[in-house]
Amino acid sequence: MDDQADLLDLDCFLPYRLAVIAARVSKAMSVLYAEKFGISIAEWRVIAHLAGSGRVSIRDIHARVNLDKVKVSRAVSRLEEAGLVLKASNAADNRLLDITLSDEGWSVYRQIVPLASGFEADLLSALDDTERAALERVFEKLHARLDENVEAARSLYPKV
Amino acid sequence: MDDQADLLDLDCFLPYRLAVIAARVSKAMSVLYAEKFGISIAEWRVIAHLAGSGRVSIRDIHARVNLDKVKVSRAVSRLEEAGLVLKASNAADNRLLDITLSDEGWSVYRQIVPLASGFEADLLSALDDTERAALERVFEKLHARLDENVEAARSLYPKV
DNA sequence: TCATGATCATTACAAATGAAATGAATGTCA
DNA sequence: TGACATTCATTTCATTTGTAATGATCATGA
Incomplete structure (x- = not known):
């Protein structure tokens, strides 16, 4: 367990x-x-x-x-x-x-x-309308989150 | 236009x-x-x-x-x-x-x-709860639709 | 102006990939 | 039983891929 x-x-x-x-x-x-x-x-x-x-x-x-x-x-x-x-x-x-x-x-x-x-x-x-709309937001939000990770990595290893 | x-x-x-x-x-x-x-x-x-x-x-x-x-x-x-x-x-x-x-x-x-x-x-x-749930359904539904396409293709070119 | 560095597209080369072939083992059926 | 087809894993080979040069052009600044 x-x-x-x-x-x-x-x-x-x-x-x-x-x-x-x-x-x-x-x-x-x-x-x-x-x-x-x-x-x-x-x-x-x-x-x-x-x-x-x-x-x-x-x-x-x-x-x-x-x-x-x-x-x-x-x-x-x-x-x-x-x-x-x-x-x-x-x-x-x-x-x-x-x-x-x-x-x-x-x-x-x-x-x-x-x-x-x-x-x-x-x-x-x-898909129905709500699923299509949700998928739209999922794309945006996942990209935004990944962008944040890139930013975080950049601040760890700055100006290489 | x-x-x-x-x-x-x-x-x-x-x-x-x-x-x-x-x-x-x-x-x-x-x-x-x-x-x-x-x-x-x-x-x-x-x-x-x-x-x-x-x-x-x-x-x-x-x-x-x-x-x-x-x-x-x-x-x-x-x-x-x-x-x-x-x-x-x-x-x-x-x-x-x-x-x-x-x-x-x-x-x-x-x-x-x-x-x-x-x-x-x-x-x-x-993501929020509704987006996560919608994404879940999107995966299922897209796979189901792709499975249907495979079936349709199979009936066009049967038993090869 | 001209030396240095940056940028753009391509090439070189090694590693990864996938389709078809191979070899070994099992299933099938007369 | 034994010929024949199937299945499984691997290998072969040609193609694709990505990283790191390369060569050409442009930007910058002393």
């Missing part, structure tokens, strides 16, 4: 549950475009971001899309080879790239959007 | 949001044990499962812990090298392994549990 207190049930453990549901959703989602368009999850994120952001650099994408900088660089290169993305050097700063969707990139994007939206709508339709 | 309808805001897209929060939480969590005990996320999952399940095979762990079978096999091998896990062959079926935590494995587990529980409690304390 005191032994139980020292045990941790993985099935009820929040980090594990989040990882499992996120992996399942990502996997199910990627089935919609992976085979049909030959696009990875990282590449889809890049495309989706480009569609909403005009011409941006690798660094911009990296900062906005929660992907490693190297991963973005490679995803953009593959997309360029596939003809979905155009690279140009930034006139004002030659270190930067101006990355945009090509016509074909837009075309692919427009084909994926209804699939993605439909998939999401299907998931969300399983 | 009709253009907007075809756009998809990644920041509001459920699969993306789940992936981001799960990755952040997993990362923050793994910091607690990765460096200190030299254990990966997969290895932590194996240990946590062994602590609650007595002697089990690779296949059992694979089925219960949402990890690739090969990944489990490798995680168990590394844990055995590190002395945290014991491998024995199953008396009734020589294809199976009986995998258990060693004394040191238990020791490591007991050290990690309070860290993990504390981390989780810290996250959950950011």
